[in-house]
Amino acid sequence: MKKWIIFGLSLCLLACSNSSNSPVSDFEFLTPRPFGYINGDEIRHKIILETRNGVQLQRGGLPKRSAVNRWLNVSQVTVSEAKISGGFHYEIDLVYQAFYAPLEVKMLTIPSFDLPLAQGGNNASQTVPAWHFTLSPLRELSIRKDESGQYMRPDAAPPLLDDTGVVYGLWVAFAVMLSSASGLAYVYGYLPGLPKRRVFKRAAKKIASLSDTQMVEALTEFHQALNAVNGAPLFQHQLADFYQRQPSYQAADAQLRWFFQTSNQCFFSDKPPNPNGTLATLRQLCAACLVLERG
Amino acid sequence: MTNNQLNDWRDNALRFEQQLNQIVIGQTVAVRHLLLAVFARGHVLLEGNVGVGKTTLLRAIAQGLGGDYQRIEGTIDLMPADLIYYTYLDASGKPRVDPGPLLSHRERLATFFFNEINRARPQVHSLLLRAMAERSVGAFNQIYHLPHLQVFADRNRVEREETFELPAAAKDRFMFEISLVTPSDETVLQELMFNPRYHDTDQLVQEMANGQIAYYELNEVAASIQAHIHSSDKLKAYALALWQASHSPAKYGIRLDDVDMAEMIQAGASPRGMSYFIRAAKTRAWLEGRDNLFPEDLQTVYAVTMAHRIFFSPLYAYRKDELMPQLITGILGQIAAP
Numbered sequence: 001m002k003k004w005i006i007f008g009l010s011l012c013l014l015a016c017s018n019s020s021n022s023p024v025s026d027f028e029f030l031t032p033r034p035f036g037y038i039n040g041d042e043i044r045h046k047i048i049l050e051t052r053n054g055v056q057l058q059r060g061g062l063p064k065r066s067a068v069n070r071w072l073n074v075s076q077v078t079v080s081e082a083k084i085s086g087g088f089h090y091e092i093d094l095v096y097q098a099f100y101a102p103l104e105v106k107m108l109t110i111p112s113f114d115l116p117l118a119q120g121g122n123n124a125s126q127t128v129p130a131w132h133f134t135l136s137p138l139r140e141l142s143i144r145k146d147e148s149g150q151y152m153r154p155d156a157a158p159p160l161l162d163d164t165g166v167v168y169g170l171w172v173a174f175a176v177m178l179s180s181a182s183g184l185a186y187v188y189g190y191l192p193g194l195p196k197r198r199v200f201k202r203a204a205k206k207i208a209s210l211s212d213t214q215m216v217e218a219l220t221e222f223h224q225a226l227n228a229v230n231g232a233p234l235f236q237h238q239l240a241d242f243y244q245r246q247p248s249y250q251a252a253d254a255q256l257r258w259f260f261q262t263s264n265q266c267f268f269s270d271k272p273p274n275p276n277g278t279l280a281t282l283r284q285l286c287a288a289c290l291v292l293e294r295g
Numbered sequence: 296m297t298n299n300q301l302n303d304w305r306d307n308a309l310r311f312e313q314q315l316n317q318i319v320i321g322q323t324v325a326v327r328h329l330l331l332a333v334f335a336r337g338h339v340l341l342e343g344n345v346g347v348g349k350t351t352l353l354r355a356i357a358q359g360l361g362g363d364y365q366r367i368e369g370t371i372d373l374m375p376a377d378l379i380y381y382t383y384l385d386a387s388g389k390p391r392v393d394p395g396p397l398l399s400h401r402e403r404l405a406t407f408f409f410n411e412i413n414r415a416r417p418q419v420h421s422l423l424l425r426a427m428a429e430r431s432v433g434a435f436n437q438i439y440h441l442p443h444l445q446v447f448a449d450r451n452r453v454e455r456e457e458t459f460e461l462p463a464a465a466k467d468r469f470m471f472e473i474s475l476v477t478p479s480d481e482t483v484l485q486e487l488m489f490n491p492r493y494h495d496t497d498q499l500v501q502e503m504a505n506g507q508i509a510y511y512e513l514n515e516v517a518a519s520i521q522a523h524i525h526s527s528d529k530l531k532a533y534a535l536a537l538w539q540a541s542h543s544p545a546k547y548g549i550r551l552d553d554v555d556m557a558e559m560i561q562a563g564a565s566p567r568g569m570s571y572f573i574r575a576a577k578t579r580a581w582l583e584g585r586d587n588l589f590p591e592d593l594q595t596v597y598a599v600t601m602a603h604r605i606f607f608s609p610l611y612a613y614r615k616d617e618l619m620p621q622l623i624t625g626i627l628g629q630i631a632a633p
Contacts, residue, residue: 216633220633232629236591237594263633264589268589269527269587270525270527270586
């Protein structure tokens, strides 16, 4: 009896010594359910591999993201590697996508492939077995009707995404755009209902086209622009009141007083103003008022 | 009269104005208008509440001008003859006829103050018309000339009983109608209340240097001023527009609330009124040290020369106090120059 026990233990040790020669210490092939797939479904396989004695997986031998055959694609390959005592631990995730349109439930196979392994100059491999599964048609091939109505029915309308925030944002953006455009139009005097905002623009344009000999026209044009801004004829002694109503023009006080003195000399005095440089100064004043007009 | 002489006269005039403002405080606008009237040789209708300083101001002016000053109170029983002569029995019991207020001073009469003129009858107003327009009065079969006469008449607006509205012709002979209102500045009011200087008007008026403005030279000075100040064509066009607007304000785009502008005006300013208007404006330009008339000169004197010359139709006459300032403001605010 004792001899038999020793013989059995020897066999066990022998078995153990045999397995220690394999480069792979652990291999697991994790697969999902093998049925219930339809055209276009993705199938995820996970391979767990542990190697011994520094044996490493040759990643170049893994399936690539490409078509395996006419109906099967590899759409994703992910490998993670970790060092363990004496070897490596690999986790390989494979995502297949099947494009097969069967007429009835059909058994298909994801083909087997080898995982190449290497240690120094020695090569080995671990076979990943083929995997069988069934693929079903989306519907029956024949179209039939029953008493209750049409067999083919339209899909239920998908629920709409909640776009309240987007619509609200769109309205806010639209309002900002509109107000900005209105503001610019107001500043540049493009609004037809607000002619005051463009009076100096018109005056500057007109005065720019006049020559030194047309001083009377230029002064009259500027008078009319000032009157338009004031809402009534503006005279020099009313400038203080004018600044109360239009405070921004206070900045041009000295120039405006020069203008009125020049105008009085031109229109009401026996001694007309010196024409040299007067029109240029008036143009500068008009440009300054144009800036003030635009705020 | 040379430019230098006119400049000296302007300095005197501005000094005179300054002294008047020290005697009657808080009335700078009225004082300026009175100064303009003195140097434009125009008669003045004063209007204002009781006790605002009208008489004090006129006495101070008379003191400054140096000529004779005559004052008469308008009453309902005052007759034209009362201005020319009065009769009485002298100490020996004989009847005597002596010159009345208008004639007693003759050429020396510079300031004639008719207090409460609207209490006098229209007959008295008529007599005054000639005295004001021609500066002469016919009496005792001869003409008495009053070359330096300047009439200041006062009209009390508070009481209306037993008063006679001045006819348009009489009003038209006044260059200005000047309003004296109670000052609104509290400092001025406190000064008037608590400073004893303003309690004794006789002493106050004596502070004015007597005769600093030679009244007998004023006619010549005024004529020189009118000749000295020039008007451009643009200015003439502006003045003409102001005149025409007093007749037809609607033509110049003037609109008043709740008023049919086409029906509003019964009569606008007369040519004599416009002559006064320009005279006053030129005097103002002279006081400002200019040789040329500017629009602001016209604007400054427009209200005081026009308000009593524009007559509303009966439909709007009762609203004159409310509508006239609006009309004047509208005309000045609507007509541009140039």
